[in-house]
Amino acid sequence: xxxxxxxxxxIGEFCKFAMENKIYWIVPLILVLLFVAVVVIAGxxxxxxxxxxx
Amino acid sequence: MRILGVSAFYHDSAAALIDDGQIVAAAQEERFTxxxxxxxxxxxxxxxxxxxxxxxxxxxxxxxxxxxxxTKFHRILETYLSCAPRGLRSYLQAVPLWLxxxxxxxxxxxxxxxxxxxxxxxxxxxPEHHVSHAASAYYPSPFADxxxxxxxxxGEWATSTICxxxxxxxxxxxxxxxxxxxxxxxxxxxxxxGFRVNSGEYKLMGLAPYGEPIYADKxxxxxxxxxxxxxxxxxxxxxxxxxxFTMTNDNFAKLFDGPARPAESTITRREMxxxxxxxxxxxxxxxxxxxxxxxxxxxxxxxxxxxxALNCVANGKLLKEKIFDxxxxxxxxxxAGGALGAALAAWHGAEQKPRxxxxxxxxxxxxxxxxxxxxxxxxxxxxxAKGYPAQRFERDEWAKTIAKAIDxxxxxxxxxxxxEFGPRALGNRSIIGDARSPKMQSVMNLKIKYRESxxxxxPSCLKxxxxxFFEIDDESPYMLLVAPVREERCIAKQxxxxxxxxxxxxxxxxxxxxxxxxxxxxxxxxxxDKDVNPGYYAxxxxxxxxxxQGIIINTSFNVRGExxxxxxxxxxxxxxxxxxxxxxxxxxxxxxxxQPEWHEKDDWRTEFKLD
Numbered sequence: 001x002x003x004x005x006x007x008x009x010x011i012g013e014f015c016k017f018a019m020e021n022k023i024y025w026i027v028p029l030i031l032v033l034l035f036v037a038v039v040v041i042a043g044x045x046x047x048x049x050x051x052x053x054x
Numbered sequence: 055m056r057i058l059g060v061s062a063f064y065h066d067s068a069a070a071l072i073d074d075g076q077i078v079a080a081a082q083e084e085r086f087t088x089x090x091x092x093x094x095x096x097x098x099x100x101x102x103x104x105x106x107x108x109x110x111x112x113x114x115x116x117x118x119x120x121x122x123x124x125t126k127f128h129r130i131l132e133t134y135l136s137c138a139p140r141g142l143r144s145y146l147q148a149v150p151l152w153l154x155x156x157x158x159x160x161x162x163x164x165x166x167x168x169x170x171x172x173x174x175x176x177x178x179x180x181p182e183h184h185v186s187h188a189a190s191a192y193y194p195s196p197f198a199d200x201x202x203x204x205x206x207x208x209g210e211w212a213t214s215t216i217c218x219x220x221x222x223x224x225x226x227x228x229x230x231x232x233x234x235x236x237x238x239x240x241x242x243x244x245x246x247x248g249f250r251v252n253s254g255e256y257k258l259m260g261l262a263p264y265g266e267p268i269y270a271d272k273x274x275x276x277x278x279x280x281x282x283x284x285x286x287x288x289x290x291x292x293x294x295x296x297x298x299f300t301m302t303n304d305n306f307a308k309l310f311d312g313p314a315r316p317a318e319s320t321i322t323r324r325e326m327x328x329x330x331x332x333x334x335x336x337x338x339x340x341x342x343x344x345x346x347x348x349x350x351x352x353x354x355x356x357x358x359x360x361x362x363a364l365n366c367v368a369n370g371k372l373l374k375e376k377i378f379d380x381x382x383x384x385x386x387x388x389x390a391g392g393a394l395g396a397a398l399a400a401w402h403g404a405e406q407k408p409r410x411x412x413x414x415x416x417x418x419x420x421x422x423x424x425x426x427x428x429x430x431x432x433x434x435x436x437x438x439a440k441g442y443p444a445q446r447f448e449r450d451e452w453a454k455t456i457a458k459a460i461d462x463x464x465x466x467x468x469x470x471x472x473x474e475f476g477p478r479a480l481g482n483r484s485i486i487g488d489a490r491s492p493k494m495q496s497v498m499n500l501k502i503k504y505r506e507s508x509x510x511x512x513p514s515c516l517k518x519x520x521x522x523f524f525e526i527d528d529e530s531p532y533m534l535l536v537a538p539v540r541e542e543r544c545i546a547k548q549x550x551x552x553x554x555x556x557x558x559x560x561x562x563x564x565x566x567x568x569x570x571x572x573x574x575x576x577x578x579x580x581x582x583d584k585d586v587n588p589g590y591y592a593x594x595x596x597x598x599x600x601x602x603q604g605i606i607i608n609t610s611f612n613v614r615g616e617x618x619x620x621x622x623x624x625x626x627x628x629x630x631x632x633x634x635x636x637x638x639x640x641x642x643x644x645x646x647x648x649q650p651e652w653h654e655k656d657d658w659r660t661e662f663k664l665d
Binding site: 003 | 157164
C-alpha cells in the first residue's frame with residue numbers, strides 16, 4: 001500500500017531524471033527490465049549482495 | 055530545524071540527528087540489532103536518535119537519505135547493459151531487491167514514521183553519496199575552509215571526489231567514476247586474500263606489515279594505470295564484480311600465482327606479500343590524490359571520508375608527507391557516517407544555512423561519543439534485577455581501581471558514557487589492558503577476542519604524552535593515524551623474521567610496549583583528551599601515576615563477528631562469555647570470580663557470523 005502511494009512519485013522522479021540527464025532510453029528500458037524482473041523472479045527469495053556496488 | 059540523516063541498504067546502516075546544524079546523536083543500526091554491519095533500514099537507530107533529543111517523530115523537519123537511489127539504479131542498469139548477456143544471474147538477483155526495497159526510500163521512511171504513530175516530514179533530501187561523505191568530513195571539522203577528499207567503493211557513479219569547501223559551501227571539483235575505484239580495488243585484494251569484502255579490509259591492512267611489496271610493480275603494470283593526479287583506470291579483464299558474484303576472476307588468479315585463498319585457511323607468504331603490495335600502491339594513490347587536491351583547491355587543510363579514509367596506515371603517510379598543513383578525518387568515515395553527512399548536507403547545502411567558524415580549533419564531533427548512555431541508576435537497577443554483584447566507586451577511586459587492575463595484568467571491559475559512532479571503540483565501549491605486557495597481545499587475541507593472532511592492538515595514550523611514545527607530534531583522537539614507535543623504545547630485529555612462524559613472529563617483543571607494537575614497529579594511535587573524555591583520561595592518568603606510563607591497550611568491546619556492545623546487558627554477556635577479568639559498567643566495577651555461574655542454552659560462538 002505504501003509503495004503504491006509512492007509509485008507515482010517514483011515514476012515521476014525517473015522521468016525527471018531521464019529528462020535532466022538526456023537519457024531517454026532509460027524509460028522504456030526500465031519498463032522492460034522491471035517487467036522481466038517481476039515476471040521471471042516474482043516470488044523468489046533473493047539474497048542481498050555482499051558488495052556495495054549492487 | 056531538526057534533520058534526521060539515514061544511511062541504509064548496503065552495509066553499516068545508521069541514523070544521525072542534527073538540530074540547527076549541531077550534532078545531537080548518531081548510531082549504527084548493528085549496535086541495536088546485534089547483526090554486524092547490518093544493512094537493514096535503521097529503525098532502531100532512528101528511534102534512538104529521537105529519544106536522545108527528547109523529541110517525537112512529528113517534531114522532525116526533514117529526513118536526509120545518504121544517496122540518490124535513482125542515479126544509482128541507472129548506474130546498475132547501464133553496467134548490466136554494458137556486460138549483457140553476461141551478468142544475467144547477477145541482474146536477476148540484484149533487480150528484485152531494488153524493486154522491493156532500494157527504490158522506495160520515501161515508503162521505507164514513511165513506514166517507520168507510521169510505526170511511531172505520526173506522519174513523516176514533508177522534506178526528504180537525497181544528497182549524492184560522495185557529497186554526504188564530504189559533508190561528514192568537512193562540516194564537523196575544525197577548519198573554516200578545506201580541501202575534501204572522499205574515497206570509497208562506489209556511490210552513484212563517483213568512486214573518489216575532490217571538493218573545495220569554504221564556510222557553508224561545499225563544491226565537488228573533481229570526480230573519478232565507476233568502475234575505476236580505489237575502494238573496490240582494495241576490496242578485490244581483500245577478497246583474493248581470503249577476507250570478507252566490506253568487513254575484512256582492515257585485516258588486510260593489519261597483514262601488510264608481514265609482507266614485502268613484491269607484487270606492487272605487477273599491480274601498477276597489469277592491474278591499474280595510475281596518472282599523476284591519482285586517478286587511474288583498472289584492467290577490467292581481471293575483475294568479476296561487473297557481471298559476477300566475486301570481486302576477481304581467473305585472469306586475476308593467473309596473474310597472482312594461483313586462486314584466491316579460501317576463507318579461514320592458512321595465511322601464506324603470498325597473502326602477506328599481496329597485502330603489503332596493495333597497501334603500498336594504495337598509499338601511493340592516496341598521496342597523489344592529496345597532492346592534486348592541494349593543487350586544484352589551493353587549501354591548506356584536508357578533510358577526508360569514505361571507506362578508504364579508514365586506512366590509517368595511508369593516513370599516517372599522508373600526515374608525514376605534510377602535503378597539507380592539517381588533516382582531519384571523519385571518525386565514521388564509512389557508510390555509517392554518510393547518515394551524518396546527509397543531514398549536514400541538507401542543512402548547509404539544500405537549506406543554505408551558514409556554518410559558524412569552528413571554535414578553539416576543535417571539531418564538533420564531541421569525540422564521536424554520540425550514541426546511547428546508561429545512567430548509574432539504570433545500571434544499578436539492571437545489576438540488582440539480575441543479581442550480579444558489583445561495587446560502586448566515586449570517580450577518583452574508580453579510575454585508581456581500574457588502573458591497579460590493569461597493572462595487575464587484568465583484562466577489563468569498559469562500558470561507560472555515550473557509545474562511539476563509527477567503527478572504532480574510543481574508550482567508552484573498549485577492552486583495555488597493559489600495553490607493557492609481552493603476553494597481553496596473545497591473551498587478548500585468543501582468549502578474549504577469539505580472532506586471528508596476527509592482528510595488532512592499538513594504544514590509547516594521554517594526548518600530552520604522545521610524542522614520548524611515538525614519532526608523531528599531532529593528536530589522533532579517533533585512532534585513524536598510524537605512526538612509528540619511538541626508536542629508543544624499540545628492540546632491534548633478530549635475524550630474518552620472515553622465516554619465523556606467524557604466531558611466534560607476532561609475539562616477539564619489539565619495544566618496551568610490546569602489546570601495541572606491530573611487526574613493522576608501528577602503532578595505530580588514539581590520543582585521549584581530558585576535556586573530551588575525562589573518565590577515560592582519568593584511568594590512563596591513574597595508570598601513569600602507578601607505573602610511569604600514560605598508555606594502555608584499547609580494543610573494541612566485542613568478540614570476533616559481534617558488533618561492539620551497546621547496553622550494560624550486551625557488555626555483561628560478552629564479559630561472561632570470554633576470559634575478561636573485570637567489567638566496568640558506569641561507576642560500577644564487577645569482578646569475574648564473584649559472578650554467578652554463566653549458562654547458555656546454545657554455543658554462543660555460532661551466534662555471530664565470522665567477519
